[in-house]
Amino acid sequence: MSLAFYVAGGVAALAALLAVTRANAVHSLLYLILSLLAIAVVFLTLGAPFAAALQVIINAGAIMVMFVFVIMLINPGPRSVRREKRRLGLRVWIVPGLIGAVLFAELVYVIGLGRQSAAADVGPEEMALALFGPYGAAIELVSLLLLAGLLGAYHLARRETPGKGE
Amino acid sequence: MLANAPSPEHALAFAVILFAIGLAGVLARRDFIYMLLSVEIMLSAAGVAFVAAGARWAQPDGQIMFIFILSMAAAEIAVGLALAIRLFHMFHTLDVDVLRQMRD
Numbered sequence: 636m637s638l639a640f641y642v643a644g645g646v647a648a649l650a651a652l653l654a655v656t657r658a659n660a661v662h663s664l665l666y667l668i669l670s671l672l673a674i675a676v677v678f679l680t681l682g683a684p685f686a687a688a689l690q691v692i693i694n695a696g697a698i699m700v701m702f703v704f705v706i707m708l709i710n711p712g713p714r715s716v717r718r719e720k721r722r723l724g725l726r727v728w729i730v731p732g733l734i735g736a737v738l739f740a741e742l743v744y745v746i747g748l749g750r751q752s753a754a755a756d757v758g759p760e761e762m763a764l765a766l767f768g769p770y771g772a773a774i775e776l777v778s779l780l781l782l783a784g785l786l787g788a789y790h791l792a793r794r795e796t797p798g799k800g801e
Numbered sequence: 802m803l804a805n806a807p808s809p810e811h812a813l814a815f816a817v818i819l820f821a822i823g824l825a826g827v828l829a830r831r832d833f834i835y836m837l838l839s840v841e842i843m844l845s846a847a848g849v850a851f852v853a854a855g856a857r858w859a860q861p862d863g864q865i866m867f868i869f870i871l872s873m874a875a876a877e878i879a880v881g882l883a884l885a886i887r888l889f890h891m892f893h894t895l896d897v898d899v900l901r902q903m904r905d
Binding site: 766 | 807819848856860863864887
């Protein structure tokens, strides 16, 4: 199980490094998604299945999808399509394929190994008891924060009038 | 702690490495989307640190802090991306060096 941590951590760090050094925005986003999924595996090895599930659903799922949509809105055009077609050969698949294969092999190994002793796993039940108990007020504040984010994004994305005069 | 869990020092070292990569990305890239991306990496690194700390004591507090970080990251990225779209429509570029000179 400790080996899974090092392998997943290595994949996450390498994918993050690749994400910040690519020239193509979509490549960076895809490497970032891979990095976030590897971080979810790290959470699993640390005995935090709830955090791993949340990481996959919210971070790698919702947030990265938003990124991809915005990139789609900002960088369209036949010029970029021609550039992409010129770049897409067999050579560009070597590194991503290697990274994906390593993560895949590790997942197969860990699943085939069977479940380790879950004595100290902090699962959803303890999380729920804590969230509805001592951290209840903080959850309300987080909902206020999300509302503020929603209103801010809506206001910034409006097309009719710029925000200067309001 | 789990029987075969990694040591908390190694987990924190991993968080530090990720944070350093994100920080280098924020400082080096001159495009708004890439800066948001690198900040996302840094926030994930902070989340790893919190979850590792919570796993050290087998308490849910670390994961709860991670939930808060996740929510904050979602709100921040929503506003940041809306700002990016607005900037692109107004100035047709997301180059931070170019945007910095357009102050009006």
